Amino acid sequence: MGAQVSIGDFAVMTSLSRKALRHYHDIGILEPAHIDPYTGYRFYDTSQVDHAHIIRRFRSLGMSIPDIKALLSTDDAGARTDIITTHLEQMEAQLQQTRDTVGALRELLSPVRTPASVEVRREPALAVWSIGAEIEVSEIDSWFAATLRKLRDAVAGAAGALSVVAPGGLYDRALFLESRGRATLFVPAPHTADIPDGIRAEVLPTADFAVLTHPGDHEGIDRSYAAVGKYANEHLISHQGPIREHYLGGTPSDPTAFTATEICWPIFSTTPPPE
The missing domain is CATH 3.20.80.10 (Regulatory factor, effector binding domain)
Structure with a gap:
């Protein structure tokens, strides 16, 4: 265990907003180390920083909350690899779809030309x-x-x-x-x-x-x-x-x-x- 810090300091260390941290607490993927029973203030442990960075990185890569939750809840390296591999494949398919869309849009910028082969x-x-x-x-x-x-x-x-x-x-x-x-x-x-x-x-x-x-x-x-x-x-x-x-x-x-x-x-x- 490290040192307990306020939600404000933890937000600075992790680049996660107060709103995001509360949401991740509510859905059970990043719970505070301690909640003051009188004030309701959330406190996090500095050992949770890496965990928070993993969540933020995967969210920035478009991974769904259920997949992140499954990824963080298992110690099975094979299961983690499968989750990450599946997400990579989905990203590659989306990237190809974006490339196809960009190509189609570029083609639409030019007028329809009648080929000589008609x-x-x-x-x-x-x-x-x-x-x-x-x-x-x-x-x-x-x-x-x-x-x-x-x-x-x-x-x-x-x-x-x-x-x-x-x-x-x-x-x-x-x-x-x-x-x-x-x-x-x-x-x-x-x-x-x-x-x-x-x-x-x-x-x-x-x-x-x-x-x-x-x-x-x-x-x-x-x-x-x-x-x-x-x-x-x-x-x-x-x-x-x-x-x-x-x-x-x-x-x-x-x-x-x-x-x-x-x-x-x-x-x-x-x-x-x-x-």
């Missing part, structure tokens, strides 16, 4: 197997993964083995406008007469699109949508039909691991179809 394409009629549903935008990721795997398994059942398919999607404007609408995933129909339950066989009609390939996953795809939409409206005649996407680079074992997405913005073509 092309006008006529997609021929295509026989497909498809699955569609009315969904909320918040549900789209889970619905997408489950539906794409169901289509992959259906094609594998028809072909007798897992094979690479080139999936695509159709998204009604209501999904963007109202955050709820119809979404459809499709794959080219295999050469079989047997259509599995829950799968629809249909033919996508010939259609004209302004097409932009977005590289990588869907991070930043909103900017690619902006670019192709600008091009379609400034240089072509935009059509109000569903947006079409083609997913490139997936594998049989993981059909959702794309290397690129083709965004196909529907347009009215002024060129007659070939005879």
Whole structure:
């Protein structure tokens, strides 16, 4: 034990305010060594200074009170290491999120530029197997993964083995406008007469699109949508039909691991179809 000091002196030694010290007393992570029964004054022991510094440092690093309490209440070095390691991992994830946010904000400082890679394409009629549903935008990721795997398994059942398919999607404007609408995933129909339950066989009609390939996953795809939409409206005649996407680079074992997405913005073509 060291010397007992007033709360004022202890605050100076620890850089913890009177309010903070009272709070830490109330929640049981830094209790005074002595409380005068007549005046209610709190007194601390100088041996508690290091303990107080640990609390202040971890609070400045964003560690939660329950974690600090667990850290200080155990003598198990392994348990302490786990608590600190978990907090470090959380800080690293927050740091990466901050970096991503800063990068996105810097990108927004520059105007949307239309890449030279926008092309006008006529997609021929295509026989497909498809699955569609009315969904909320918040549900789209889970619905997408489950539906794409169901289509992959259906094609594998028809072909007798897992094979690479080139999936695509159709998204009604209501999904963007109202955050709820119809979404459809499709794959080219295999050469079989047997259509599995829950799968629809249909033919996508010939259609004209302004097409932009977005590289990588869907991070930043909103900017690619902006670019192709600008091009379609400034240089072509935009059509109000569903947006079409083609997913490139997936594998049989993981059909959702794309290397690129083709965004196909529907347009009215002024060129007659070939005879």
